[in-house]
Every structure is written in C-alpha cells, then in structure tokens.
Amino acid sequence: MDENIGIFLDDNMPEVLRRLQPQFGVFGCLGSHEYIWGDSEKTVCELSKAGITILRDEAVKIADAFYLAGRDDYYREKLTDSPRKTVQEILQGCVQALPVFMMDHQPVEVAAGQQQGVDLYVAGHTHHSQLFPLNLITQAMFKLDWGYWRQDDFQMIVSSGFGTWGPPVRVGTQSEIVSITVHFK
Structure with a gap:
C-alpha cells in the first residue's frame, strides 16, 4: 500500500484480496508507509481479516519444501525506536538444505540476506524513482533499485510497484x- 490503511479499506480491497486462494496462502510484509502513517498494527489486523498473513521478522516453512521470510520494514527502527531482527535471527532454526525466499520492503540489507544464504530476495519501495531523472538517485542509493540481479546462488528482484507516492x-x-515462477531441482 502506498497510502494509509483508510484508503485501502475505502476501496474495499479486503474483499478483493479474499478472493486470492493460492495453494500455500497469501503472505506479505509491512512497508514504510505503515510506519510513516503510524497504523502498522491496524494494517496487520485488516490484512489478516482479508486472509493475508503478514510476516514480521519471521520465517515460516511452507509444505516442507522452502521457507518464506518476511522482514519488518527498515523504518520501524527509525520511527518507533524498536529494532527489527537481523536476517541471522530471522533464519535461526531454518533447515539450511531448504531454499529461503525473503520479502523485505526496502532493499537496504541485501548483503545480509546474501551472506545468510537467502536464495531469493524480493523488495520494492523504490518505485524505480517514479520520476525520471530521479532514478539516477535511487540507483546510487540501492544495490538494485529495480529489476533482477543474480550472483552465484543469490537472486534478487526489486519491483517498481503498482502505485505511486506523492x-x-x-x-x-x-x-x-x-x-x-519457482522451479525446484
């Protein structure tokens, strides 16, 4: 979401999202706007009602085949003085033989994910700057501000998202x- 939870509710998005019925469930993680607007707890509650599990600095094992980890947003530390867990803490107890997919709204701690053996790191936040030539700034700020990047067994996707900011x-x-689409070997 790129605005506060009120707009999400006014647009009746919970009803729309309840129609999603994937085999292993619908998961998400919090982003910067939930902390900027100060409604992170309400957002988690409303998304839960819509059938979406928000992963907040935790990893869950899915079908004994892989782990899905979700990070609480980087702004949590900046705006609440409550530190988020490290990638190492989140993945503690995960079986290393299984793949790990990590959702992190802001692509700011990519190196930690790579060092801890995350296989696929998915992020957003950057909007690919939204307005040219500001993408030159986001390219300098983030290892990857949009697109796909791979190094050895580590892969990363940063989406420009579907909304706008400002x-x-x-x-x-x-x-x-x-x-x-993920294929396991």
Whole structure:
C-alpha cells in the first residue's frame, strides 16, 4: 500500500484480496508507509481479516519444501525506536538444505540476506524513482533499485510497484506486479 490503511479499506480491497486462494496462502510484509502513517498494527489486523498473513521478522516453512521470510520494514527502527531482527535471527532454526525466499520492503540489507544464504530476495519501495531523472538517485542509493540481479546462488528482484507516492504520476517508469515462477531441482 502506498497510502494509509483508510484508503485501502475505502476501496474495499479486503474483499478483493479474499478472493486470492493460492495453494500455500497469501503472505506479505509491512512497508514504510505503515510506519510513516503510524497504523502498522491496524494494517496487520485488516490484512489478516482479508486472509493475508503478514510476516514480521519471521520465517515460516511452507509444505516442507522452502521457507518464506518476511522482514519488518527498515523504518520501524527509525520511527518507533524498536529494532527489527537481523536476517541471522530471522533464519535461526531454518533447515539450511531448504531454499529461503525473503520479502523485505526496502532493499537496504541485501548483503545480509546474501551472506545468510537467502536464495531469493524480493523488495520494492523504490518505485524505480517514479520520476525520471530521479532514478539516477535511487540507483546510487540501492544495490538494485529495480529489476533482477543474480550472483552465484543469490537472486534478487526489486519491483517498481503498482502505485505511486506523492504525485500520482510516473515519468520514465511503469507500474508493475511481478509474477515469479519457482522451479525446484
């Protein structure tokens, strides 16, 4: 969400999201706006009512085949003085033989994910800057501000997202919803 939970509720999104019925459930993680607007707890509650499990600095084993980890947003520390867990703490107890997919709204601790053996790291937040030429700034700020990157067994996807922040316009970037298909060997 790129605004406060009120807009999400006004647009009747919980009803829309309840229609999602994937085999292993619907998961998400909190982003910066939940902390900027100060409604992170209400957001978790409303998303839960919509059938979405929000992973907050935790990992869950899915079908004995892989782990899905979700990080609480980086702004949690900045705006609440409550530190989020490290990647190492989140993955403690995970069987290393199984793949780990990690959701982290802001791609700011990518190296920690790579060092701890995360196989696929998925993030957003950057909007690919939303307005050209500001993408030159986001490219300098983040290891990857948009797209796909791979190094050895570590893969990362940063989405430009489907919404906007600030002015409701994009110049030089596109809204997107990323669909990921995973094949296990």
